[in-house]
Amino acid sequence: MLRTAFGVARSLRIYYGHPARARAMDGLYARFISPDDLVFDIGAHVGNRIASFRRLGARIVGVEPQPALQRVLRLLYGRDPRVTLVPAAVGRTIGTAEMKINPGNPTISTLSDAFIAASLGSAGWQSESWPRSLSVPVTTLDALIAAHGRPAFIKLDVEGFEAEALAGLSQPVPALSFEFTTIQRAVALACLERCTALGYTGFNAALGESQALGEWRDAQAMADWLNGLPHEANSGDVYAGMA
Numbered sequence: 001m002l003r004t005a006f007g008v009a010r011s012l013r014i015y016y017g018h019p020a021r022a023r024a025m026d027g028l029y030a031r032f033i034s035p036d037d038l039v040f041d042i043g044a045h046v047g048n049r050i051a052s053f054r055r056l057g058a059r060i061v062g063v064e065p066q067p068a069l070q071r072v073l074r075l076l077y078g079r080d081p082r083v084t085l086v087p088a089a090v091g092r093t094i095g096t097a098e099m100k101i102n103p104g105n106p107t108i109s110t111l112s113d114a115f116i117a118a119s120l121g122s123a124g125w126q127s128e129s130w131p132r133s134l135s136v137p138v139t140t141l142d143a144l145i146a147a148h149g150r151p152a153f154i155k156l157d158v159e160g161f162e163a164e165a166l167a168g169l170s171q172p173v174p175a176l177s178f179e180f181t182t183i184q185r186a187v188a189l190a191c192l193e194r195c196t197a198l199g200y201t202g203f204n205a206a207l208g209e210s211q212a213l214g215e216w217r218d219a220q221a222m223a224d225w226l227n228g229l230p231h232e233a234n235s236g237d238v239y240a241g242m243a
Contacts, residue, residue, distance in 0.1 A: 004068050004103040008046070012072070015048035024211035025052045029153070031213075032175045032239075033058050037152035040144060042090050042165060043179075045107050047073050049155055050083060058082075061148050065089040065099055065136040066109055084148065090158060091138045092167035100130035108159050111138075115160025118183040124234060125183065140168030153177075157237070163190035172198040175241045180205075182231050188238060189226065192219050200240040207236040216241075 016022075025048075033039055035057030041049050044062035046069060053060045054077075062077065063086045064070055070087050077083040089097060089111055100116060101109045105128060110116065119125040141154065154169075154176040156162050162178040176195070180188035192203065196219045203222035204213045217225065222238065 004106070008068055008072060008106060010105070012046050015046055016051075021209060021211060022048070022052065025049075026055055028206065028211045028213060029053065030056055032153045032241075034152070038149050040141070040148075040151045040154040042141070042154060043157040043159070044073060044085075045069055045157070047076050050077055054080070054082065058152075060084070061086060061144060061151070063088055063090055063139070063144070066101065066106055067134075069106060086139070086144070088137045088139045089161075090141060090144070090156075090165040090168065091161065092140065092164050093138070094140055094143060095138050096135050097138050098133045099136045101132040101134055102128060102130050103132065104129075110159035110161060111136075111164075112160035114187075115181075115184060118160070118181075122183045123231060141165060142168055142170055145171070145173075155237075160184050160187055163187050163194060166191055166194040166198075169194075169198065172200065172242070175239065176200075177237045177239045179235060179237050180226060181235045182229055182233050185226055185229075189223055191238065192223055192226075195219070195240040200242060202241045204239045204241075205236055206239070207233055210236075213239065 029052055033056050037058045039053045039058045039060050041062045044064040050060050050062050059082045061084045073085050097111050099111050116130055152174050157179040178191045202216045204216050206213050
């Protein structure tokens with residue numbers, strides 16, 4: 001429990017301790033979100049994206065399966081009538097799944113065994129471990145839409161489970177983002193393929209927590225860009241729109 005508390009405190013410090021980054025985040029998301037839009041934050045973690053979406057005047061459905069992080073989200077946003085918190089993971093079908101918990105770095109707890117396997121021996125990941133597991137409920141993006149309405153934007157950050165989550169979406173929304181890592185480029189390519197099948201034609205990306213988009217590309221050009229990244233780039237987010 002003490003290691004989990006330190007891990008959560010570390011996340012709060014990282015994700016809430018940079019005002020300039022928060023302003024940049026607001027500027028990025030303002031390209032996709034208008035006041036009173038509905039937004040899904042899938043993998044809400046400690047809620048810094050929820051904070052940005054609220055500053056933009058949005059209504060948010062924040063989805064997070066980890067109990068320690070759920071407690072943080074309830075403390076920060078549980079009384080906000082424009083934020084609905086859902087204690088679940090997101091996948092291709094409704095059910096339950098085993099989440100592997102990284103107590104020292106809860107942002108990379110995951111439902112994906114392949115994500116953990118890909119991290120083993122990879123530069124920059126040597127200190128990470130997932131010693132605990134927890135059964136969590138799983139919902140789908142389609143089920144969330146049925147329950148809460150069609151969002152203007154979906155932010156998807158679920159540590160190697162992004163393609164599984166997108167498999168549970170059968171209808172496009174105006175725009176979405178999904179996280180990628182250089183240890184699992186195949187997952188990002190599968191997400192691109194699913195987005196293309198849903199009708200998305202324009203793609204952009206921001207590396208790490210830069211909150212800075214580059215140029216818009218088609219799916220093949222985005223795949224080439226992802227494949228050309230050095231391992232040290234580590235992670236970022238791909239944005240998909242109906243360009």
